[in-house]
Amino acid sequence: MPSVSAMCSYVLRRILAIIPMGLLVLTFTFFMLRYVPGGPYDGERELPQEARAEITSYYERDRPVLSQYAHYLGRILCGDLGPSYCQVGWSVRELMGNRVGVSLQLGFYALTLAMLIGCILGLFQAVNYGKFCDHWLASAEIFFICVPTFVLGPVLCYLFVHHLRWFNAFGWAGWENKVLPVVTLSLQYVAFLGRLTRQSMHDQSTQLYVRSARAKGLTEGQIFRRHIFPNGISPVVAYLGSTCAGVLSGTFVVENLFNIPGLGRLFIQAITNRDYSVISGILLVYVALIVVCNLVSDLVLVAIDPRIRLRVSK
Secondary structure, eight states: OOOHHHHHHHHHHHHHHHHHHHHHHHHHHHHHHHHSSOOTTOOSSOOOHHHHHHHHHHTTTTSOHHHHHHHHHHHHHTTOOOBOSSSTTOBHHHHHHHHHHHHHHHHHHHHHHHHHHHHHHHHHHHHTTTSHHHHHHHHHHHHHHHSOHHHHHHHHHIIIIIISOOSOOSOSSSHHHHHHHHHHHHHHHHHHHHHHHHHHHHHHHTSHHHHHHHHTTOOHHHHIIIIIHHHHSHHHHHHHHHHHHHHHHHHHHHHHHTTOOSHHHHHHHHHHHTOHHHHHHHHHHHHHHHHHHHHHHHHHHHHHOHHHHHHHHO
């Protein structure tokens, strides 16, 4: 393993590289929400000019845009996401506080299920590469990759809630409410990780160093543990960052399909109500989560891939 100083230097470089990206996302979100048509106070009934001016002054939207942007960045650095424009008396942090845990649970369960089932499925296919069961599973994986979540969710609800009556369809109270949302969110990534693991393991098993290991008299189990698995799992681990991003963004659809009180549902409500401060706050949290997931994925790669460890140690 690389030394502690080398690892700290590597993590610090990654964090410093992330800061400009985060600033770019914040800047783009701020100005996009300021210049899109409509606003949080536009409705079927027109507000009187005096009331609109008072509300605009209260939320400091009467100041120059650059001044608003500087004030917004200052608040973010202090951990203040500002007040909600549509839910009077509530701050963005208070609105998100009770929902972050729900979205994190949904994403964690779905990601764990996708990793376990996908990798096991891919290993089984790699061992049986080219056989009937491999072709059948590969066809099923392509199907689940192509079917979008907003189609798969209602179909699963019809089968397991309306027809079989095994689970509940809405809420997040007990395990019977969590099964269908987790399965709906994870199935696409189960299929993709299964295909990726299958192909990666098969490619490694055909390499010359594997043939050399067999010629030296190593057993198939030793070859798999020492050579095929460590090299074949690296592309899967590298893809986990993108998988985390997909799972987190997928919570927007799943939470609305199953009426789950998480950040995704709050985000859709904020877009409908044009609650700009809530939209900005949720986007900031999701960007931070995606950045952390990618950083963890890179650190795991450093731990399992000697080639990357060598580059980090330099």
